[in-house]
Each structure stands twice: as C-alpha cells, then as structure tokens.
Amino acid sequence: MTTAIHVRGLTKRYGEVQAVGGLDLDIHTGEVFAILGPNGAGKSTTVEILEGYRKRDAGEVSVLGVDPGQATSAWRARVGIVLQTANDAAELTVRETVRHFARYYPHSKDPDEVIAKVGLTDKAGARIRQLSGGQRRRVDVALGIVGRPELVFLDEPTTGFDPEARRQFWDLIRSLAAEGTTIVLTTHYLDEAEALADRVAVIAKGRIVAEGTPQTLGGRATASARVTWADGYAETDTPTALVRTLADKYDGEIPGLQIVRPSLEDIYLDLIGDAQ
Amino acid sequence: MTATLNIGLARASLETKLFFRQRDAVIFTFSFPIILLVLFGSIFEGDLEGTGITVAQLYSAGLIGAGVMGVAFQNLAIGIAIDRDDGTLKRLAGTPMPRAAYFVGKLVSSLVLAAIEVALLLAVAVFLFGLELPTDVTRWVTLVWVLTLGLAGAALLGIAVSNLPRNAKSASAVVSMPYVLLQFISGVYIPFTELPSWLNDVAAIFPLKWMCQGLRSVFLGDAGAALELTGSYELPKVALVLGLWLVGGLVLCLTTFRWTNRGES
Incomplete structure (x- = not known):
C-alpha cells in the first residue's frame, strides 16, 4: 500500500491561538479518507496546508511525494481541489468554464465527458448563476477533476443539500473513488463519512483524537449496547444474554424491544467532548 | 512562457466576455464617460477665450483620459477585489495555471475595453460635437503612447489598490472615491485654472492629470498650449511621470498582491 499523504508533527499557530498542534496523519493511495471535527478544531487549517494554500510553522508534510509548501505547477496538475464556498464565474456557462479550466492542465479529460460525469449535460449551456446549489457544487467537482487528478480534496461538499441531492x-x-482517485473529504455530516469513507479521523483541538474505519472508530464495534424494552432499559456489553433472560421472563416476545449500538455520531460527540 | 501567454490570452477573452455579461459593470465603468461627454458637450457650447477651441474638444480629451482610467484602474481594482472575495483567486491558485497568466488576462482585457471605450468616445465627439481628429502622424503617435503608458500605469495601480478593500461589498466605495476625486482635480470636469495651486500640485502626483495633458496636446493642438498652466503640454514630463507610475505600480503589485482575503493566509 503506497502513501498519498504523510504528515508528522504538523503545527500551525495564528498569533496566540494554536490551530494545529503536532498532528500526525497517513492517507493511503486510492482510499476515501474523511476528516471530521467541530468548527475551529484545526480541520480547515490542516486541509489548506495539505492543499498548498497555507504555510505551516513546523512538521513534516508530504502530499503525493511533494512538500505542498513548495508546490510546483506540475504538482498542482496532480491535485484537484473542490472549494467549500466559491461562487465565481456566475455569468459563464458550465461548458465555457469547464473548457477553460481544462486548458490549465497538461493531461486534461474531455470537458464534455466531465460535464456528463457530474450529471450536468442538460445544463451545459446554462449560466452558472442559474444553477441550484447542488448543481453549483457539481460544477466545482467538474473543475476539480477535469485535470485528471490523482488526489481530490473535497471541503464540506454537501453543506446545504437536500437529502436527495446528497445521495446523488x-x-x-x-x-x-472507483476510478482509483484518492479522496480526502472534510464534512460535518457523520452519515456522509459513514457512507463514503474507508477511514475516518476525528480532529479536536488541533490533534487527531481518533482514527479508524467508520465501523470501529473510537471502539464503536465493541462499545456497550443499550437494550430498551417496555418496562425498562439497560446498558450492557452482553446484549444477547440480557435478551435471553428477558425472553424467558416474558415467555416469548419481548414488548417494545430495541437494541442500539452507539451511532457514529454518539462516538464522535464523546470524542470531541473528551477533548474539550 | 508561451504557455503563460496562451493561457493569459484565453483568460483575457474570458474576462472580456464576463465583463460584457455583467450589465451593471458595463454601465458603471463603460458608458459613464460616454454619457458624461454627451451631457457636457450638450450643456456647454462655444469657444474658450477666443482660442478657437470648443468646450466639447476639451471634454473629449478629459473624458478619454478618465474613461481609460475607469476601465484600467477602477474596473480592475473592483474586479480583482471581487475575484478575491468570491473564490476566483483561490480556485485559480489551486490550479497549475501560471500565476502571471491571470495578470496578462486582466491587462489584455483592459486594453481591449479601453480601445473600444476610446473609439466610442471619439465617435461621439466627432459626430455630435465636431471634434477634428488630428491629421499629422506625430499626434497619433502621441495619442498611442500616452494611452498605452497611461493605461498600463493605471492598470497596475488598480491591481495594487485591489488589496485595500476588505471585501467585494466595500470595493466600489473604496476604489471609486479616489477615482472620482482625481477626476475633479485633474482637469477632467473643472478647468484646472479654477483650482487653487495646492490642488493642482496634488493632482500632479497622480497619472490622470498627465494623461489628460497628453491627450489635450493631441486634440487641442498648438492653439491650446496657451491654456496650460505652464503654457506648454510638457510632453517629456508626461512620459516621465506616466513611466514612473508604471514602474511604481509594478513594484506595488509584486510586493503586495494577495491571492486570498485578509486574515486568510
């Protein structure tokens, strides 16, 4: 397994505020990696350092084998960035914009194919101003991938989407991801991380407080389950045994039975709560 | 180098297209001097102090200068402040686009807009107010170098000034204020002979006064020289001051340009 992103001891201060304090991170080639964390946790700062937008104070950073603090245009051609809040080029059409950006890259994809891939063929001739929020983000993705990047950064890509647009x-x-592109995703939505990510890291107070697959993050797979039934509830590490006892007691069907493992959201809130 | 130029030209065509699709920008920067020329030319008639120079001639020279400055300085400074605010610059900085291509695009599109602006202003002046175009080559040469130097200097100054507004919303206020003031003290609207000498001294620091002076030498001819404060158009000094602004503007741009909003780097 090769490494797309390698970070050791990353540190960044803004005046008195320590935004990132000794952060370590490894992201493998071809995986979808989600970075979670509350606002002000250092998530955006970290990602912007990886994208080559910000300078770090200390630490070792390698993205596709290159230090993004010394980004060259050859490196930029291998990295796609989908920004969080861009509303530029409103008076250009989708096709004009994607075609223009394709010119920046040495091995760009066919602009019309990219437009088709993001599902905007019907809107190719429309001005960007006329698009919905979801369609606008699809243009952002098109601009992020038209250069055939090996690595794509997606910064909170579905904020403000309705549920259907989010699924699409x-x-x-x-x-x-199926094409082998490495994807680094920051998001506030835990269901999004769970649906997309191979691995997840939680950043709080400028450090990684937990890292793992969405299924095992923060001991989720082995955490105690909450068993609820009509006359009571219990937290237990052995829910099966409890259910067997209850089944005996009720002599068959247990009224109102529910067994719930902590959701990714519960784990996440615990993790960032501990860090505060 | 070739790649930078090619992408720069592609950006220039994109920028020009974008400009004409934004109706308010077209009216704000582009048709403003034309409307003023029609207005002033219609209000003020007659000759100046028996020199045979019409007021319309005087305003043609002044408003061509102001128009070029509007396209280069005002439009660029506001446009770049908006680019910085709406994510255009950030997005571009994340691509392999050569950074110089952005400036090539801005400068070339300003050049195109300025050429159209000057042609329209001249057409209005000639057909509505009987402005006579210069007949000798020397004056055409003067017109070209005054406009080119003036445009380049004003454009670089505009790029540098785009750093001042905190965001896109404040940009037109922050940028238009000095531009409008400059027009009033540089002899565009009000004859400089009516200004106190200290205001004329202030105007002499900035490029607009010199651009207008060079343009008067083209359109008012030798008879108009007597109207100048020094009794001469001082063309070598015009070239010197505009050249200095070009160099100063370039230095300012290279040292102060930011690809993100303040506090974001």
Whole structure:
C-alpha cells in the first residue's frame, strides 16, 4: 500500500491561538479518507496546508511525494481541489468554464465527458448563476477533476443539500473513488463519512483524537449496547444474554424491544467532548 | 512562457466576455464617460477665450483620459477585489495555471475595453460635437503612447489598490472615491485654472492629470498650449511621470498582491 499523504508533527499557530498542534496523519493511495471535527478544531487549517494554500510553522508534510509548501505547477496538475464556498464565474456557462479550466492542465479529460460525469449535460449551456446549489457544487467537482487528478480534496461538499441531492452527490464521489482517485473529504455530516469513507479521523483541538474505519472508530464495534424494552432499559456489553433472560421472563416476545449500538455520531460527540 | 501567454490570452477573452455579461459593470465603468461627454458637450457650447477651441474638444480629451482610467484602474481594482472575495483567486491558485497568466488576462482585457471605450468616445465627439481628429502622424503617435503608458500605469495601480478593500461589498466605495476625486482635480470636469495651486500640485502626483495633458496636446493642438498652466503640454514630463507610475505600480503589485482575503493566509 503506497502513501498519498504523510504528515508528522504538523503545527500551525495564528498569533496566540494554536490551530494545529503536532498532528500526525497517513492517507493511503486510492482510499476515501474523511476528516471530521467541530468548527475551529484545526480541520480547515490542516486541509489548506495539505492543499498548498497555507504555510505551516513546523512538521513534516508530504502530499503525493511533494512538500505542498513548495508546490510546483506540475504538482498542482496532480491535485484537484473542490472549494467549500466559491461562487465565481456566475455569468459563464458550465461548458465555457469547464473548457477553460481544462486548458490549465497538461493531461486534461474531455470537458464534455466531465460535464456528463457530474450529471450536468442538460445544463451545459446554462449560466452558472442559474444553477441550484447542488448543481453549483457539481460544477466545482467538474473543475476539480477535469485535470485528471490523482488526489481530490473535497471541503464540506454537501453543506446545504437536500437529502436527495446528497445521495446523488455521494454516488458521484463513489464513482470517482472507483476510478482509483484518492479522496480526502472534510464534512460535518457523520452519515456522509459513514457512507463514503474507508477511514475516518476525528480532529479536536488541533490533534487527531481518533482514527479508524467508520465501523470501529473510537471502539464503536465493541462499545456497550443499550437494550430498551417496555418496562425498562439497560446498558450492557452482553446484549444477547440480557435478551435471553428477558425472553424467558416474558415467555416469548419481548414488548417494545430495541437494541442500539452507539451511532457514529454518539462516538464522535464523546470524542470531541473528551477533548474539550 | 508561451504557455503563460496562451493561457493569459484565453483568460483575457474570458474576462472580456464576463465583463460584457455583467450589465451593471458595463454601465458603471463603460458608458459613464460616454454619457458624461454627451451631457457636457450638450450643456456647454462655444469657444474658450477666443482660442478657437470648443468646450466639447476639451471634454473629449478629459473624458478619454478618465474613461481609460475607469476601465484600467477602477474596473480592475473592483474586479480583482471581487475575484478575491468570491473564490476566483483561490480556485485559480489551486490550479497549475501560471500565476502571471491571470495578470496578462486582466491587462489584455483592459486594453481591449479601453480601445473600444476610446473609439466610442471619439465617435461621439466627432459626430455630435465636431471634434477634428488630428491629421499629422506625430499626434497619433502621441495619442498611442500616452494611452498605452497611461493605461498600463493605471492598470497596475488598480491591481495594487485591489488589496485595500476588505471585501467585494466595500470595493466600489473604496476604489471609486479616489477615482472620482482625481477626476475633479485633474482637469477632467473643472478647468484646472479654477483650482487653487495646492490642488493642482496634488493632482500632479497622480497619472490622470498627465494623461489628460497628453491627450489635450493631441486634440487641442498648438492653439491650446496657451491654456496650460505652464503654457506648454510638457510632453517629456508626461512620459516621465506616466513611466514612473508604471514602474511604481509594478513594484506595488509584486510586493503586495494577495491571492486570498485578509486574515486568510
């Protein structure tokens, strides 16, 4: 397994505020990696350092084998960035914009194919101003992938989407991942991380507080389960045994039975709560 | 180098297209001097102090200068402040686009807009107010170098000034204020003979006064020289001051340009 992103001891201060304090991170080639964390945890700062937008104070950073602090245009051609809040080029059409950006890259994809891939063929001739929020983000993705990048950064890509648009957007991300593109995703939505990511890291107070697959993050797979029934509830590490006892007690069907493992959200809130 | 130029030209065509699709920008920067020329030319008639020079001639020279400055300085400074605010610059900085291509695009599109602006202003002046175009080559040469130097200097100054507004919303206020003031003290609207000498001294620091002076030498001819404060158009000094602004503007751009909003780097 090769490494797309390697970070050791990353540190960044803004005046008195320590935004990132000794962060370590490894992201493998071809995986979808989600970075979670509350606002002000150092998530955006970290990602912007990886993208080559910000300078770090200390630490070792390698993205596709290159230090992004010394980014060259050859390196930029291998990295796609989908920004969080861009509303530029409103008066250009989708096709004009994607075609223009394709010119920046040495091995760009066919602009019309990219437009088709993000599902905007019907809107190719429309001005960007006329698009919905979800369609606008699809243009952002098109601009991020038109250069055939090996690595794509997606910064909170589905903020403000309705549920259906979010599902469609997830399918788009999955199809990118299926082509072997490494994807680094920051998000506030835990269901999004769970649906898309191979691995997840939680950043709080400028450090990684947990890292793992969405299924095992923070001991989720082995955490105690909450068993609820009509006359009571219990937290237990052995829910099966409890259910067997209850079944005996009720002599058959247990009224109102529910067994719930902590959701990714519960684990996440615990993790960032501990860090505060 | 070739790649930078090619992408720069592609950006220039994109920028020009974008400009004409933004109706408010077209009216704000582009048709403003034309409307003023029609207005002033219609209000003020007659000759100046028996020199045979019409007021319309005087305003043609002044408003061509102001128009070029509007396209280069005002439009660029506001446009770049908006680019910085709406994510255009950030997005571009994340691509392999050669950074110089952005400036090539801005400068070339300003050049195109300025050429159209000057042609329209001249057409209005000639057909509505009987402005006579110069007949000798020397004056055409003067017109070209004054406009080119003035445009380049004003454009670089505009790029540098785009750093001042905190965001896109404040940009037109922050940028238009000095531009409008400059027009009033540089002899565009009000004859400089009516200004106190200290205001004329202030105007002499900035490029617009010199651009207008060079343009008067083209359109008012030798008879108009007597109207100048020094009794001469001082063309070598015009070239010197505009050249200095070009160099100073370039230095300012290279040292102060930011690809993100303040506090984001």
